[in-house]
Amino acid sequence: MRIAGETIGARGTAVLAVTAVVAIALGAHGWSGRNSGLPPNGLSGTGLSGTRPAASPSPSTPASQGPTAAPSRPPAQGPTAPPTPGPKLSSQSYASYAFLVWPGTPSASAKAAEIGLIISVRRQGTGLSVSAGVAGQSAPTAKYYPTGARVYVIEASLGDDSGNSDYNLGDDGLVVTDAQGRILQ
Amino acid sequence: MSKNAGWATKGRQASPAAAPPTAASKALRLAADWGPTVARVMLGLVLAWFGYHELTAPRLWTGYVPGVSPASTFAILLVLAHGWVLLMLAVAIIAGIAPRLAAAVAALLLLQIVITLTITGGLTDLTLRDIGVLGLAICLTGNARQRAALTR
Numbered sequence: 001m002r003i004a005g006e007t008i009g010a011r012g013t014a015v016l017a018v019t020a021v022v023a024i025a026l027g028a029h030g031w032s033g034r035n036s037g038l039p040p041n042g043l044s045g046t047g048l049s050g051t052r053p054a055a056s057p058s059p060s061t062p063a064s065q066g067p068t069a070a071p072s073r074p075p076a077q078g079p080t081a082p083p084t085p086g087p088k089l090s091s092q093s094y095a096s097y098a099f100l101v102w103p104g105t106p107s108a109s110a111k112a113a114e115i116g117l118i119i120s121v122r123r124q125g126t127g128l129s130v131s132a133g134v135a136g137q138s139a140p141t142a143k144y145y146p147t148g149a150r151v152y153v154i155e156a157s158l159g160d161d162s163g164n165s166d167y168n169l170g171d172d173g174l175v176v177t178d179a180q181g182r183i184l185q
Numbered sequence: 186m187s188k189n190a191g192w193a194t195k196g197r198q199a200s201p202a203a204a205p206p207t208a209a210s211k212a213l214r215l216a217a218d219w220g221p222t223v224a225r226v227m228l229g230l231v232l233a234w235f236g237y238h239e240l241t242a243p244r245l246w247t248g249y250v251p252g253v254s255p256a257s258t259f260a261i262l263l264v265l266a267h268g269w270v271l272l273m274l275a276v277a278i279i280a281g282i283a284p285r286l287a288a289a290v291a292a293l294l295l296l297q298i299v300i301t302l303t304i305t306g307g308l309t310d311l312t313l314r315d316i317g318v319l320g321l322a323i324c325l326t327g328n329a330r331q332r333a334a335l336t337r
Contacts, residue, residue, distance in 0.1 A: 003286060005285075006285060006286050007283070008282055009335070009336055009337035010337065011337050012277075012280070012282035012337070015276060015280055015282060016273065016276065016277060016282060019273055020269075020273060022272075023236070023240060023272040023273065026237065026241055026268075027240045027243075027265045027268065027269055029241055030239075030241045030242060030243045030265060031261070033241075033242075034243055156242075
């Protein structure tokens with residue numbers, strides 16, 4: 001068979017056919033797991049796409065100062081109903097992509113993972129107020145978590161960050177756990 | 186064309202009248218003969234890596250789809266289709282199945298990616314890296330001599 005001046009023989013056709021079937025099988029696997037792999041409050045759910053320039057974290061609310069908040073959650077109104085502990089972060093498939101933001105000083109990897117995002121953690125009463133959003137977008141909302149909460153930024157691929165921009169927010173997210181490492185819903 | 190399993194080995198033949206080749210000239214000849222094949226394999230590996238991951242974890246890639254909400258099902262379907270094409274191109278390029286045509290299609294895909302990234306983020310290191318891969322695909326599109334190509 002000749003296409004655009006090049007010959008594709010029987011063996012080539014067979015190889016391509018096998019590849020097509022394997023690729024379809026892989027795609028079916030990916031489709032079946034399309035709702036897993038990232039925390040439910042992944043930043044891809046914000047309807048944003050493309051490169052987002054990273055803005056500097058608010059000087060008054062750096063991540064090392066306070067609590068976390070999921071961008072899709074309603075604004076925090078203070079210490080109301082405590083979040084429910086869920087499964088352990090270590091048991092999740094994205095655990096290896098989680099970088100600790102709070103408490104302590106974020107590592108270089110965590111800072112790289114934060115590119116394109118605004119994550120704010122601050123003490124509020126006996127707990128933490130946490131907010132996270134996409135740089136350059138509307139101000140992120142905040143949520144209240146009890147003392148002892150740990151905040152992680154999820155970044156499946158640091159390779160999509162360039163300078164101060166994150167090309168792909170689809171693999172970013174934020175997770176807050178309690179002191180035992182259980183994800184707070 | 187060789188007689189073994191349909192693998193073409195069209196390459197530069199040594200001239201019997203030429204002076205004894207030096208090590209440098211041998212290396213250059215080896216590079217000239219097999220460089221395009223090595224380039225094919227490397228470009229194919231890049232495409233295969235991205236194709237595989239787009240197929241197995243499409244949600245992580247929806248942020249790259251222009252003009253579509255990353256959270257939408259449509260974006261996931263587009264990523265899956267893109268991954269399927271990338272994997273097919275990767276195998277075709279590595280195995281040498283219509284390699285110039287496959288490289289041309291890959292060049293078009295990469296051109297679209299470069300244009301999209303440039304529009305959305307400007308000329309950054311990521312964009313320029315893709316420009317390099319695009320150049321490799323264009324180079325292979327214009328290369329008529331292919332070793333280890335599956336022509337049968």
